[in-house]
Amino acid sequence: xxxxxxxxxxxxxxxxxxxxxxxxxxxxxxxxxxxxxxxxxxxxxxxxxxxxxxxxxxxxxxxxxxxxxxxxxxxxxxxxxxxxxxxxxxxxxxxxxxxxxxxxxxxxxxxxxxxxxxxxxxxxxxxxxxxxxxxxxxxxxxxxxxxxxxxxxxxxxxxxxxxxxxxxxxxxxxxxxxxxxxxxxxxxxxxxxxxxxxxxxxxxxxxxxxxxxxxxxxxxxxxxxxxxxxxxxxxxxxxxxxxxxxxxxxxxxxxxxxxxxxxxxxxxxxxxxxxxxxxxxxxxxxxxxxxxxxxxxxxxxxxxxxxxxxxxxxxxxxxxxxxxxxxxxxxxxxxxxxxxxxxxxxxxxxxxx
Numbered sequence: 001x002x003x004x005x006x007x008x009x010x011x012x013x014x015x016x017x018x019x020x021x022x023x024x025x026x027x028x029x030x031x032x033x034x035x036x037x038x039x040x041x042x043x044x045x046x047x048x049x050x051x052x053x054x055x056x057x058x059x060x061x062x063x064x065x066x067x068x069x070x071x072x073x074x075x076x077x078x079x080x081x082x083x084x085x086x087x088x089x090x091x092x093x094x095x096x097x098x099x100x101x102x103x104x105x106x107x108x109x110x111x112x113x114x115x116x117x118x119x120x121x122x123x124x125x126x127x128x129x130x131x132x133x134x135x136x137x138x139x140x141x142x143x144x145x146x147x148x149x150x151x152x153x154x155x156x157x158x159x160x161x162x163x164x165x166x167x168x169x170x171x172x173x174x175x176x177x178x179x180x181x182x183x184x185x186x187x188x189x190x191x192x193x194x195x196x197x198x199x200x201x202x203x204x205x206x207x208x209x210x211x212x213x214x215x216x217x218x219x220x221x222x223x224x225x226x227x228x229x230x231x232x233x234x235x236x237x238x239x240x241x242x243x244x245x246x247x248x249x250x251x252x253x254x255x256x257x258x259x260x261x262x263x264x265x266x267x268x269x270x271x272x273x274x275x276x277x278x279x280x281x282x283x284x285x286x287x288x289x290x291x292x293x294x295x296x297x298x299x300x301x302x303x304x305x306x307x308x309x310x311x312x313x314x315x316x317x318x319x320x321x322x323x324x325x326x327x328x329x330x331x332x333x334x335x336x337x338x339x340x341x342x343x344x345x346x347x348x349x350x351x352x353x
Contacts, residue, residue, distance in 0.1 A: 044287035045344040050096030052338035057096045067332045077129045084131030092120045101347045102146040116144035133167040145187040155184040179224040186242040191349045199239035207233045232268045244350040246286045255281040274326030283342035290324030295342040309338035
């Protein structure tokens, strides 16, 4: 009997303590873990990448989850003799450093693309890929832009210049205007301001800048002049990419080795990109939905992805997709790829919603 009484007392006290805990404390809320999801079906424009591994420029459908399938890859290009290029052009091309699709009014508003590679630049018909203009150049070319008049602007980082070639005058035209800019990395035409935005290091002040160039002269003999009132120092060193901000013509995406930013043309100020100020971003753009698409070298990622570019330390096998507020939506991986620059297949220079 005594043993049963002791057991009854223990159970009663335990029940009382248990009930007391329920009344005084609640189970802490643990948020569910973040699960990466593929981009939404409305992802928008196809994605263009320069691939050092395949030595081609490639276009993928971001809605397709597996980019290693034939369904995902929509187009690829490299110069060939059948497309009008020389054997030297074919041997020089290494996969590209830039690609911009544009509608050119002076060429019946048809679509053409400006292409840059380390030692080569071209204008090609799209989607045929046929040669419209091309030239092999030294200087480590990083960017190209096709103007509405058919002339092509090129930035050379090792050459320390931005050039505007009179490509509108013929497929082998060699005349150019030049603006000196150390480590010139990007060129982007602004149709609203009629200016060419460029990034690099100022030859006098050595500041790492974004600035704008005006174009005067004629189509056959253009002249480049810096508009110093637009010059702004990038918050971190070694400016790299610049691209249009979809939905606001007053903004530009700007990246450097030290960060990624949104540049306000009116105030000439930089704000941190919503993706967390990632370093060494080589290409960045946003869809109409606000989704951000970018490439960043595998070498600079921590941890380094299991599938990575083993060819160099400036490319990646992955294209990253972020929501407008900077949360990772998902990734697209191509096994063995070495993507350097990413662009969207959009022929307009900029969009205002």
